[in-house]
Amino acid sequence: MLRKSKQTMPAMPETTKADLTESARVLAETFSVPVPGIESATKYVTSYYGIRERAIFFHSDHASGDKVRQDMTLCHEMAHHIDAARNGLYLPGTLRFRRRWHTPTFYAILRDVAQAWYGDAKRYPWHMEYPLGKRWALARGLMDPVYANHLVAYTLRRRYDKATREIRHLLNLQSIRPDCWSTHYAGKLRRAEKAQVVASKKLQALAEKGC
Ligand SMILES: [Zn+2]
Numbered sequence: 001m002l003r004k005s006k007q008t009m010p011a012m013p014e015t016t017k018a019d020l021t022e023s024a025r026v027l028a029e030t031f032s033v034p035v036p037g038i039e040s041a042t043k044y045v046t047s048y049y050g051i052r053e054r055a056i057f058f059h060s061d062h063a064s065g066d067k068v069r070q071d072m073t074l075c076h077e078m079a080h081h082i083d084a085a086r087n088g089l090y091l092p093g094t095l096r097f098r099r100r101w102h103t104p105t106f107y108a109i110l111r112d113v114a115q116a117w118y119g120d121a122k123r124y125p126w127h128m129e130y131p132l133g134k135r136w137a138l139a140r141g142l143m144d145p146v147y148a149n150h151l152v153a154y155t156l157r158r159r160y161d162k163a164t165r166e167i168r169h170l171l172n173l174q175s176i177r178p179d180c181w182s183t184h185y186a187g188k189l190r191r192a193e194k195a196q197v198v199a200s201k202k203l204q205a206l207a208e209k210g211c
Contacts, residue, residue, distance in 0.1 A: 011040035012063035020063065020074065024056065027078050030116050033085040036078070047073045049080035056081065072125050075117050079110035107136040127151065153206050156199045163196035 012020075020038045028035040037055030040063070041047055047059040056077040062069050083106050110133070114124035126137035127147035134151055137143045143151075170189045174181050 009040070009042055009060045011042075012058055012060055016063050020056075020058065020070075023074055024078060027074075027113060027116065028081075031078075031082050031113070033082050036081045047077060049077045049084070051084055054081070054084075068125060071117065072128060075113045075124060076110060076129075079106055079113045082109050082113065102130050102132055104132075104136060107133050111137075111140070111142065149206055149209060153203060156203050156206070160196060160199035160203065163192045163199060166192040167196060 017038055017040075021035075024038055025035045034054065036049075037053060039050070039053070039055045039057045041057035041059045043057075045059070047062045048057050049055075050057055056074070058073060062073040064070075080101060086109075087105065110124070111121045114121040118124060122142050122144070124137075124142070126134060126143040127150065129137065134143065138148050138151065167189065170185055170192065173185065174189075
């Protein structure tokens, strides 16, 4: 979780820091890795794992906000810590390397951390993960079917909107530039109309399930 910002944030209260340090110690012991540092994030707009510092930097909202977000952040960043300890990854540790942080290996570690922390990996809020994490969890039956359906509905809605935009664009082209209209565009229009109908039908089926 890395996003750069110039904004500075308040430090977390000492009691929160002590609680999080104890939680991190328990998890580190479970996974036989060194205990990571627990620090307040001041440089970024979200929480992150600092590879050089071997520390979890908590955004103030995640440290002292709701417990769901605090637990999620702890598990997610602990998984980075374990991944780094086991696999020696992320060394340059810059934004450029962000994509390599959230790999299937990382998500397999996160599942194990979630299993240890919640007693059931399904209790981790997978629906709040990055897209790859959501897909990874969905494929392994870890995500609540309600959230899984929301995810499918979201993708379908995007597909529907894209087809709708394409149709509008092509009909506009047909009316204002009939000289440009060709079988190529007619084919595109047919495909967009079909995509729109298919997405619409699937969305309707999901709506009947209450999504
Ligand atoms: Zn991350």
